[in-house]
Amino acid sequence: MTxxxxxxxxxxxxxxxxxxxxxxSWRKWTLFIASILxxxxxxxxxxxRNMDFILPTVTIFVTVFVWIATLPRQDNxxxxxxxxxxxxxxxxxxxxxxxxxxxxxxxxxxxxxxxSRPPAPLDVFLALFPLALLIILVGGIxxxxxxxxxxxxxxxxxxxxxxxxLKTDRLALAFSGWLREQTGRxxxxxxxxxxxxxxxxxxxxxxxxxxxxDRQTGKLPDVSLRDMLTYIIFFPxxxxxxxxxxxxxxxxxxxxxxxxxxxxSRIVIGSTRIVIGIFKKFVVADTLALFALTATNAGQxxxxxxxxxxxxxxxxxxxxxxxxxxxxxxxxxxxxxxQLPENFNRPxxxxxxxxxxxxxxxxxxxxxxxxxxxxxxxxxxxxKRKPSSDVIVGIGLVAxxxxxGLWHGISFTFFIWGLWxxxxxxxxxxxxxxTRKWYNQFKKKQGQLRxxxxxxxxxxxxxxxxxxxxxxxxxxxxxxxxxxxLAGVGF
Amino acid sequence: MWNWLINPEKPYTWGxxxxxxxxxxxxxxxxxxxxxxxxxxxxxSRYTLYNNVFAGRERLPYGGDDFSQSNxxxxxxxPAMIASHQIARQKADDEFRVVIFGNSGIWGFWLxxxxxxxxxxxxxxxxxxxxxxxxxxNLAYPYPYIIRDLLFMDExxxxxxxxxxxxxxxxxFWEDPxxxxxxxxxxxxxxxxxxxxxxxxxxxxxxxxTDFYSQTIIGKRAxxxxxxxxxLTGILWNGLxxxxxxxxxxxxxxxxxxxxxKWSSFSPSQYTAENLLSFHFVDVGYNLAGDIPLIxxxxxxxxxxxxxxxxxxxxxxxxxxxxxxxxxxxxxxAQNAWLYCDLWDALPNEYYTDTPFHMNASGIAELGxxxxxxxxxxxxxxxxxxxxx
Numbered sequence: 042m043t044x045x046x047x048x049x050x051x052x053x054x055x056x057x058x059x060x061x062x063x064x065x066s067w068r069k070w071t072l073f074i075a076s077i078l079x080x081x082x083x084x085x086x087x088x089x090r091n092m093d094f095i096l097p098t099v100t101i102f103v104t105v106f107v108w109i110a111t112l113p114r115q116d117n118x119x120x121x122x123x124x125x126x127x128x129x130x131x132x133x134x135x136x137x138x139x140x141x142x143x144x145x146x147x148x149x150x151x152x153x154x155x156x157s158r159p160p161a162p163l164d165v166f167l168a169l170f171p172l173a174l175l176i177i178l179v180g181g182i183x184x185x186x187x188x189x190x191x192x193x194x195x196x197x198x199x200x201x202x203x204x205x206x207l208k209t210d211r212l213a214l215a216f217s218g219w220l221r222e223q224t225g226r227x228x229x230x231x232x233x234x235x236x237x238x239x240x241x242x243x244x245x246x247x248x249x250x251x252x253x254x255d256r257q258t259g260k261l262p263d264v265s266l267r268d269m270l271t272y273i274i275f276f277p278x279x280x281x282x283x284x285x286x287x288x289x290x291x292x293x294x295x296x297x298x299x300x301x302x303x304x305x306s307r308i309v310i311g312s313t314r315i316v317i318g319i320f321k322k323f324v325v326a327d328t329l330a331l332f333a334l335t336a337t338n339a340g341q342x343x344x345x346x347x348x349x350x351x352x353x354x355x356x357x358x359x360x361x362x363x364x365x366x367x368x369x370x371x372x373x374x375x376x377x378x379x380q381l382p383e384n385f386n387r388p389x390x391x392x393x394x395x396x397x398x399x400x401x402x403x404x405x406x407x408x409x410x411x412x413x414x415x416x417x418x419x420x421x422x423x424x425k426r427k428p429s430s431d432v433i434v435g436i437g438l439v440a441x442x443x444x445x446g447l448w449h450g451i452s453f454t455f456f457i458w459g460l461w462x463x464x465x466x467x468x469x470x471x472x473x474x475x476t477r478k479w480y481n482q483f484k485k486k487q488g489q490l491r492x493x494x495x496x497x498x499x500x501x502x503x504x505x506x507x508x509x510x511x512x513x514x515x516x517x518x519x520x521x522x523x524x525x526x527l528a529g530v531g532f
Numbered sequence: 533m534w535n536w537l538i539n540p541e542k543p544y545t546w547g548x549x550x551x552x553x554x555x556x557x558x559x560x561x562x563x564x565x566x567x568x569x570x571x572x573x574x575x576x577s578r579y580t581l582y583n584n585v586f587a588g589r590e591r592l593p594y595g596g597d598d599f600s601q602s603n604x605x606x607x608x609x610x611p612a613m614i615a616s617h618q619i620a621r622q623k624a625d626d627e628f629r630v631v632i633f634g635n636s637g638i639w640g641f642w643l644x645x646x647x648x649x650x651x652x653x654x655x656x657x658x659x660x661x662x663x664x665x666x667x668x669x670n671l672a673y674p675y676p677y678i679i680r681d682l683l684f685m686d687e688x689x690x691x692x693x694x695x696x697x698x699x700x701x702x703x704x705f706w707e708d709p710x711x712x713x714x715x716x717x718x719x720x721x722x723x724x725x726x727x728x729x730x731x732x733x734x735x736x737x738x739x740x741x742t743d744f745y746s747q748t749i750i751g752k753r754a755x756x757x758x759x760x761x762x763x764l765t766g767i768l769w770n771g772l773x774x775x776x777x778x779x780x781x782x783x784x785x786x787x788x789x790x791x792x793x794k795w796s797s798f799s800p801s802q803y804t805a806e807n808l809l810s811f812h813f814v815d816v817g818y819n820l821a822g823d824i825p826l827i828x829x830x831x832x833x834x835x836x837x838x839x840x841x842x843x844x845x846x847x848x849x850x851x852x853x854x855x856x857x858x859x860x861x862x863x864x865x866a867q868n869a870w871l872y873c874d875l876w877d878a879l880p881n882e883y884y885t886d887t888p889f890h891m892n893a894s895g896i897a898e899l900g901x902x903x904x905x906x907x908x909x910x911x912x913x914x915x916x917x918x919x920x921x
Contacts, residue, residue: 305544310537331761332768337601347771354767386533 044083044280046323049369052277053315056376060302068297072275072377073130073267077101077137078154079276084240086156088232089217089224093156094165096239098138100274102172103200105131107249108269109176110196111256114189123177127266131173134270139166193253200253204246209451213237241279243448247408248273252287254412262288275381277373281366283384283404293379300378311375318368321361329358336515339522345529352527355513356506360389363402389505392497393473394465397505405445414441434470439463449512454520458511465504564748571747573755577612580620581763586770588618590645591670592684593762593775601777603768607758608716610687616762619669619691628664630907631671631688633681634699637831637889638672640896642782645775647893653900660911666904669693673713676704678813680713683720685820695910696826697903698817701833701876701889702795702849702857705809728816782885785847788839795853805856811864818870825910828865830858830874832891832899834884846888871910873920878902 059071080097087093109123142162144152152158159165206212213233220236221228252269255261264272264287272290301307334348334355342348367384374381386400398406418437421427428436439460446459473480483490507527514520525531542548582588592613593604607613614620623629632638632649640648650670658666671684681698714721724730745751769775793800798808818826834846844850858874865872883895891899902918909917 303546305546305549309544309549310534313537314534328760328764331764332771338603338768338772341772341774343773344771347773350767350771383533 044366044369046319048083049315049319049373052373053312053376056311056373057308059377060308063302065298065300065302068300068378069267069271069294070133072294072297072379073271074133074137075377076271076274076276076279077134078141080241080274080279081141081156082154083276083280084156085238087238088230088235089220089226091160092220092236094142094159096237096242098165098169100239100242100245101134101138101270104245104249104270104273105134105176105266107196107252107273108264108266110189110192111252111261111264113256113261113263124265128177130266130270131176135166135169135173138169142166190257193257197250197253200246200249204242205451207233207237207239207242208447208449241274244279244282244284245273247284247405247448248287250412251284251408255287260288262291264291268294275374275379277370277377277379278381281363281370282402283367283370283382284408285381285404289382290379297378302378307375307378311372314368314372314375316372318365318370318372320365321368322365326358326362326365329354329361333358334509334513334523336513336519339514339519339526342526343532345527345532348523348526352506352509352523356389356509359509359512360385389502390498391501392494394462394469394501394504395473397501398462398466401505405448409441409445413444414438417441431471435463435467438466438470442466452515453517454511454514457517457520458508461508461511465508564750567749567752568744568747573609573752573759574611576756577609577759578615578620580612580615582616582766583618583621586766588621589616589766589769589775590618590651591639591648591775592617592673593765594639594674595765596777602775603765603772604775605758605761605765607762608713609755609758609762610683610713610717610720612759612762614671614684614687614691616766617669617671619671619688619693623692624665624667626664627667628660628695628911629691629693630666630668630695630697631685631691631693632668632697632699632903633684634672634829634831635676635701635704635889636672636674637887637891638699639670639674640672640776641674641887641890642778642885643776643891643893643896644773644778646773647896649896649900649903652893652897653904656900656904658904658908660908664694666907668900668903672699675711676701676706677711677714678704679721679724680711682724682813682816682820683714683717685817686720686724689820693824695907696817696821696824697829697907698814698826699829699831701831702805702809702854705811705813705857705861706796724816728819730812730816785834785884785887785890786838787836787841787881789836789841789844789847791840791843793843793850793852795850798853800850800852805853805860808853809857809860811861814864814870815868818868825871827906827910827916828870828872829903830861830872830876831889832875832877832879832895834881834888835877837881848888871916873906873916873918875899875902 055075059068063071080100081094084093084097087096112123139162141154142159142165144154145159145161149158206216210233214231217233217236218228218231221231252261252273268291269287271294272285272287275285275290278285332351332354334351338351339348342351364385371381371383382404384403386403388397388401391397391400414437417440418433421433421436427433442463443456443459445462446455446457449455449458480493483493507524510520510523510527514523522531589604593607593616595602595604595606619629619631630653638649645651648670649672650668653666653668656666660666671688673680673684678700681704685696685698749756795803795808814828833848835841836844836846842851845854854876858876862872862874864870879891879895879898883891883898885892906916906918906920909915
């Protein structure tokens with residue numbers, strides 16, 4: 042099931058019931074249970090049997106293991122103890138997953154919480170029980186702080202490894218074929234889109250890495266298993282973000298029991314964001330999708346103006362689609378008492394590429410800044426023979442933007458898209474550093490400043506829009522063909 | 533960015549929420565009631581970006597099942613279809629406006645729109661003796677339904693044609709009023725039936741629900757969406773110049789035919805062409821056309837010469853049916869003094885593509901030349917020329 046209007050209506054209605062009727066003390070558990078159920082309900086059906094049940098289960102248990110790995114330890118600590126509250130969470134988790142498997146016995150039209158008929162409950166229990174046992178036992182293993190850091194690094198590498206496999210077409214195809222062989226299916230029919238469409242993994246992976254890395258740097262607060270799971274798979278933001286930070290998310294969870302459920306401001310703001318999001322996504326974006334650039338229609342265009350229409354269509358469709366989803370997620374989150382971070386702030390009206398990246402997919406940009414750009418530039422600054430600050434910034438920007446590109450899919454076109462933006466950011470940095478004095482003169486001349494501002498918006502917008510060609514076209518050849526057609530050449 | 537929402541002038545209250553909900557509900561009910569009362573779909577359909585913001589289509593929009601490939605929506609809304617066509621543009625003073633109706637062969641299946649009959653004929657730059665330019669509009673549409681053609685004709689008359697060319701074949705006269713476009717326009721068909729005393733045998737109920745809910749904005753949302761999609765695909769069509777997805781290779785209609793003399797499921801031992809075909813709809817066309825000349829054309833078709841061609845002319849027609857049809861239609865033409873030209877064998881087989889009626893661009897050009905000759909002949913001498921009469 043995708044994030045469709047029916048599901049949005051269910052979540053919104055759920056939000057009203059949750060706010061207005063539900064006892065305050067049930068709120069955290071409700072969010073936890075709803076998120077666990079939603080991770081199964083939102084997962085699209087897959088062609089390998091039970092895979093659409095297994096992948097959400099893996100998401101949950103990877104999170105559980107990450108939580109164990111990130112439990113705070115002291116140098117001289119012999120063992121960590123899993124608290125009773127967390128053991129209770131594991132028990133509820135077991136019950137929920139086994140309960141979901143039991144919906145197998147319902148008529149198929151009532152199996153609404155899983156993408157397809159779930160596996161046998163006994164099989165699920167027998168698979169989960171050893172896992173639960175392992176969790177409890179692992180909790181007792183002595184791991185001191187240095188060893189924990191190694192473990193955390195290993196876990197980050199594993200998550201990155203899985204991410205690379207899923208996001209690289211060839212590797213995903215090979216993995217899909219291997220999975221088919223293991224399950225006695227025809228490997229020649231392997232297709233990652235229908236076999237391995239792991240809902241929300243891109244976002245889950247980045248949240249998990251954030252948690253692991255913050256434990257390594259000692260910034261991670263103490264988090265219960267329930268709160269960690271709720272954070273990682275919080276259902277409004279599971280499919281399309283935003284990528285929240287755990288310490289901020291936890292503040293909202295802590296405040297939940299005291300939240301005034303009948304606060305009209307929260308209801309109005311949350312509902313309005315949902316309605317605006319629905320309009321942006323299902324009216325504007327879906328309409329623009331009719332004439333947005335695709336690999337097919339790019340080949341049909343007969344003149345440059347037509348190509349520009351398609352490209353503008355794509356640029357606005359992408360913005361309204363993505364920011365619409367973010368609005369819906371933020372609105373639903375508000376109804377449930379969680380203030381998810383903003384993800385967009387009028388990005389196409391920014392007068393520089395730097396401002397654009399401060400207002401487009403803000404939470405992803407922040408994540409990459411925290412975990413890639415800042416550590417990398419800090420490291421380079423500590424080198425004995427440190428390069429010039431321009432080189433450091435350049436390397437940092439390239440690394441950051443290429444990773445943002447590859448996060449969307451590991452291909453040469455996404456790589457170039459990352460480089461495109463890194464180049465833009467670097468040029469803007471150099472330009473603004475060298476023209477600051479000159480630019481300050483404008484501040485006294487409002488008319489010229491306004492003109493300069495509009496010129497900046499025009500240039501930035503078109504830089505971003507032309508960059509989308511690398512984002513949408515499947516290979517370098519077709520992207521170059523589109524770019525040449527935009528210039529009126531190659532028809 | 534969200535300051536207007538987060539920091540309102542007055543704090544939000546439950547009274548505010550109640551007022552918004554009540555006002556929104558009342559407005560929603562009122563708009564729906566107005567919509568039911570005014571029934572504005574037909575009027576809305578004629579308000580279009582085509583011919584205003586961007587160019588009209590060169591043929592009626594037909595997207596098959598997937599409009600994303602063809603930049604055209606398949607729909608049953610005849611006013612919207614015709615309003616999106618070039619014919620809905622202002623008629624020039626020196627324009628002699630010719631409108632053509634017909635099936636997929638005339639619509640131009642597997643051809644880019646610029647290669648279809650209307651644009652090709654217009655590009656031939658024919659001028660009449662009085663100096664008017666012959667501008668031809670292709671209002672043909674896939675599948676041969678004569679009742680549908682009448683519905684198109686009825687709507688097209690408001691765009692002031694000077695001449696109508698109606699290309700038909702035997703299947704056009706097989707009374708099959710159960711196609712979606714006819715069933716979804718039953719009110720318009722009934723209007724024709726009542727005005728012209730037609731006999732139409734509807735085998736099924738109209739799928740168009742007439743209850744109150746179906747007349748509301750919510751009930752008509754699919755129709756409204758199609759209207760919107762029709763406008764938006766126009767942007768793409770204008771941008772790309774493509775309104776039909778053409779495969780890279782198109783098979784040829786077979787010259788060797790099956791050993792079967794049935795037409796559809798009708799066997800000559802049980803049926804005659806007279807049982808199956810009815811020509812009385814043509815009269816309605818002449819009534820709709822009024823003083824405007826209406827020329828009936830028996831559509832050119834592929835005539836097989838291979839195996840079993842003694843039984844059939846092609847995959848579509850057995851000889852018994854088509855021969856009888858031609859004879860019967862010629863008789864009706866003579867009785868009613870219709871303008872008619874039988875072009876069934878006017879073009880060589882090399883022009884046909886995957887069906888006996890689909891032609892390549894050269895075939896269409898050849899047919900266009902024949903028709904233009906006929907038009908000028910008629911306008912100058914009052915007869916169709918060739919050996920039509």
